[in-house]
Amino acid sequence: MSTEIKQSKLLVGICIHSGECLEEIAKNLGLSTTRDEIEVLASLMENDGLLNGVHREYNKTHAELTSKGVSTAFSLLENH
Secondary structure (H helix, E strand, O other), rough: OHHHHHHHHHHHHHHHHOOOHHHHHHHHHOOOOHHHHHHHHHHHHHOOOOEEEEEOOEEEEEEEEEEHHHHHHHHHHHOO
16 A cells, blocks of 8 residues: 555544544554554654644654644545
8 A cells, every 4th residue: 555545544544533543543444554654654744734743652653633634634535
């Protein structure tokens, strides 16, 4: 699965499962990802202005959606 598809699915998952760590969200969505890949995806989304407050805590990655992230996630949901 391409990075873009994983990024889109993870973004929608963050929107739906607010408060959960990114690793758990990816697992619940059936995405095969490593911790390193989660960090890269989170960094890409943060650089794109979709996430903020990305941080690791006890080997779990947490982040919050920005308003741009929320609107992008809703747009992805509406178009699929």
